[in-house]
Amino acid sequence: MPSVYLDNASTSFPKPACVPEAVYRYMTACGSNVSRGGYQAAYSAEELVFETRERVCALFHGEDARCVVFTPNITTSLNILLKGFLHPGDHVLVSSMEHNAVMRPLRQLEVTGVRFDRIPCRTDGTLVLDAMEGLVRENTKLVLCLHASNVCGTLLPIDAIGAFCHRHGLRFFLDSAQTAGVFPIDMQQSHIDAVAFTGHKSLMGPQGTGGIILREDLAGLLTPLLAGGTGSMSHTEFMPDFLPDRLEPGTMNLPGLAGLHVALAFLQETGLDIVRAHELALTKHFLDGLAPMQAENRIKIFGLPGIEGRAGVVSIQPVHQDPAEVAASLDERFGIATRVGLHCAPAAHQTLGTFPTGTIRFSFGFFNTKADADYALSALDTLTKEAPHGF
Numbered sequence: 001m002p003s004v005y006l007d008n009a010s011t012s013f014p015k016p017a018c019v020p021e022a023v024y025r026y027m028t029a030c031g032s033n034v035s036r037g038g039y040q041a042a043y044s045a046e047e048l049v050f051e052t053r054e055r056v057c058a059l060f061h062g063e064d065a066r067c068v069v070f071t072p073n074i075t076t077s078l079n080i081l082l083k084g085f086l087h088p089g090d091h092v093l094v095s096s097m098e099h100n101a102v103m104r105p106l107r108q109l110e111v112t113g114v115r116f117d118r119i120p121c122r123t124d125g126t127l128v129l130d131a132m133e134g135l136v137r138e139n140t141k142l143v144l145c146l147h148a149s150n151v152c153g154t155l156l157p158i159d160a161i162g163a164f165c166h167r168h169g170l171r172f173f174l175d176s177a178q179t180a181g182v183f184p185i186d187m188q189q190s191h192i193d194a195v196a197f198t199g200h201k202s203l204m205g206p207q208g209t210g211g212i213i214l215r216e217d218l219a220g221l222l223t224p225l226l227a228g229g230t231g232s233m234s235h236t237e238f239m240p241d242f243l244p245d246r247l248e249p250g251t252m253n254l255p256g257l258a259g260l261h262v263a264l265a266f267l268q269e270t271g272l273d274i275v276r277a278h279e280l281a282l283t284k285h286f287l288d289g290l291a292p293m294q295a296e297n298r299i300k301i302f303g304l305p306g307i308e309g310r311a312g313v314v315s316i317q318p319v320h321q322d323p324a325e326v327a328a329s330l331d332e333r334f335g336i337a338t339r340v341g342l343h344c345a346p347a348a349h350q351t352l353g354t355f356p357t358g359t360i361r362f363s364f365g366f367f368n369t370k371a372d373a374d375y376a377l378s379a380l381d382t383l384t385k386e387a388p389h390g391f
């Protein structure tokens with residue numbers, strides 16, 4: 001039985017071959033810590049980390065490589081941003097499509113007196129931009145939203161949101177989990193104050209890598225979520241006030257960063273345009289193939305009708321069957337890996353009208369082929385023609 005991986009929105013697989021090779025090379029040939037040793041291996045690890053900061057900074061058009069902070073994942077990045085920036089009495093706007101990586105920290109902050117409102121999105125996931133004006137309050141400090149929905153792939157208009165924030169003197173933080181490395185993100189052009197990213201999805205790096213690119217003036221406004229040794233300012237028991245050290249205590253995931261270092265070079269050499277064109281061509285082919293099944297009322301497709309305004313993520317519901325059973329059959333009978341359920345984003349499902357049943361999500365990556373999409377279409381066609389299982 002073939003094995004087809006269509007769960008790239010969860011984590012990309014496979015990685016470019018250079019990524020595991022770099023992780024192995026780091027662990028076997030270098031292995032030293034950074035900022036904590038006065039010898040050659042430590043210096044070369046330090047160089048590797050700094051070069052990775054430079055590559056991240058260039059990718060997102062950040063101000064300075066020193067303003068790139070590494071974390072284990074975007075969930076940590078979003079916690080650092082939200083909990084470090086917001087104070088009791090502050091108000092935040094988020095979209096109605098957010099992942100729990102945003103909503104759960106916000107729910108924790110709500111207990112301390114932070115308030116939030118959701119900017120409504122339509123049933124295809126598109127943001128109602130005009131609603132923003134009416135939601136801003138005197139105490140609104142921040143707009144935080146994702147760039148693309150991890151449930152249905154719909155893109156949010158970050159240029160317009162950034163311009164709105166700029167006009168209203170609000171900070172704009174972006175969750176780039178589903179778009180970094182595929183869609184261009186320009187912090188300067190889109191007036192973004194902080195981009196949170198995760199290394200293991202479309203950036204094609206190892207799990208356990210992620211970070212934040214910050215505007216420099218935010219450094220002093222963020223209370224560190226964690227405190228500890230940084231290898232710098234060792235004479236004081238207080239956290240340094242400069243980036244990246246202020247937000248980067250403890251030994252980092254250096255093998256992971258070695259992998260991210262080469263993943264970023266791979267992306268740069270390949271070109272974001274090529275990656276995006278490939279993933280969207282597959283998505284279009286898949287959506288076109290799903291259309292007859294929708295026309296025959298065997299499935300429902302969510303999100304925008306085509307690839308315009310969409311990342312390479314497609315969510316469907318079988319009309320007459322349980323999504324979990326169909327996803328299990330895709331795996332057991334056809335060797336196709338998808339994700340089923342609510343995808344850590346209950347609010348998005350409420351917006352799309354798919355709560356609490358959830359959806360089966362197919363997500364395409366750079367290493368998927370047209371044959372993968374065809375195989376998934378034919379499997380889904382077979383399964384949705386079978387007798388309903390009492391759903």
Ligand SMILES: Cc1ncc(COP(=O)(O)O)c(C=O)c1O
Pocket residue numbers: 009010073074075076099101146148149150175177178198210
């Ligand atoms: C939009 C979005 N934000 C945040 C996350 C959390 O990513 P991580 O598990 O790498 O922290 C995900 C993961 O699926 C996501 O899709």
